[in-house]
Amino acid sequence: MPTAAPALDNSQIVSLLLNWFDPKKRPLAFRERNGLSPWAILLSEVMAQQTQADRAAQKWSEFLECWPTPHEMAAAPRADIIAAWSGLGYNRRAVNLHRCAEAVVIEYDGNLPDSTAALEGLPGIGPYTARAVMAFAFNAPTMPVDTNIARVISRLLNRVLDRKEAQALADELVTQTGAPSATLTDAIMDLGATICTAKAANCGVCPLAQPCAYRAQVELNPFEAQDPAAKGAHRPMKQAAFNGSDRQVRGAIIRSLTTLSPMSEGELTQLHGDKTPQLLTALAKDGLIVSLDNNLWALP
Ligand code: SF4
Incomplete structure (x- = not known):
């Protein structure tokens, strides 16, 4: 059983972390945010969420060139956004992005709101993305909690955390210390990505080893220590296989309609198999395709 852990000493943790952190050591796509608009940051967060950052980064530049503000995107046909999204996967994000741009134009005159609640009220924007925009675009005292951050905090406390607790503890790191979020x-x-990873906690080289409760537990009794991050709400979930999945066929249908639209259900079924009719209905429900006369399908 994990030992009871005291509350985190946020000042100590922040100071250790900021002394250790060198942004140049791990140059990542989307990390250089100087001069970026809140819209550009929102776009990067939406794209990078379920797609590898390097792959998303190329599309991100293309998107910003075509649609540099919510106004341009809201004015574009939805089909253009879906077609441009091709290759990023999880195409529903393209529809939501277009809906989001429309809502920002109608409700906020084209400027992204600078409140977490208002951002969460936009189509397709969940708690993580809202907080990422708040932290990265507005330097607000909040933190987007991903699996890496949740794992580190959970191990520091040696406690299994639900989403609400992990978020509150992450926010406290900035609200209680005034650190740049x-x-x-x-x-x-x-x-979390390099030292305190899902596979291993490399406590020997970790800057947070001294205040870390999980490290202390492992040293005290390595055979009884149980990784609390393995049970928390942010633990990595197993992804279903992509090959042969509905997701793969849905993507293939969208690609067909991007190049050959409109197409009949029969033509699409011939290309993509027996599941096609039911997937066409699901895609239409998600706003990714529309049904025309004569049993034809097209992008919206
Ligand atoms: S000391 Fe170990 S368990 Fe604690 S944060 Fe560092 S790597 Fe993770």
């Missing part, structure tokens, strides 16, 4: 977020994400 964007830099601190990058620092903990780097620690």
Whole structure:
């Protein structure tokens, strides 16, 4: 059983982390945010969430060239956004992005709101993305909690955390210390990605070893120590296989309609198999395709 852990000493943790962190050591796509608009940052967060950052970065530049503000995107046909999204996967994000741009134009005159609650009220924007925009675009005292950050905090406390607790504890790291939220977020994400990883806690080289309760537990009794991050709400989930999945066929249908639209259900079924009719209905429900007369399908 994990030993009871005291509350975190946030000042100590922040100071250790910021002394250790060197943003140049791990140059990542989207890390240089100087001069970027809140819209550009939101776009990068939406794209990078379920797609490898390097792959997303190339599309991100293309998107910003075509649609540099919510106004341009809201005015574009939805089909253009879906077609341009091709290759990033999880195409629903393209529809939500277009809906989000429309809502920002209608409700906020084209300027992204600078409040977490208002951002969460936009189509497709969840708690993580809202906080990422708040931290990275507005330097607000909050932190987007991903699996890396949740793992580090959970191990520091040696406690299994639900989403609400992990978020509250992450926010406290900035609200109680006044640390710059964007830099601190990058620092903990780097620690979780390189040292305190899902596979192993490399406590011997960790800057947070001294205040870490899980490290202390492992040293005290390595055979009884149980990794609390393995059970928390942010633990990595196993992804279903992509090959042969509905997701793969859905993507293939969208690609067909991007190049050959409109197409009949029969033509699409011939290309993509027996599941096609039911997937067409699901894609239409998600706003990714529309049904025309004569049993034809097209991008919206
Ligand atoms: S000391 Fe170990 S368990 Fe604690 S944060 Fe560092 S790597 Fe993770």
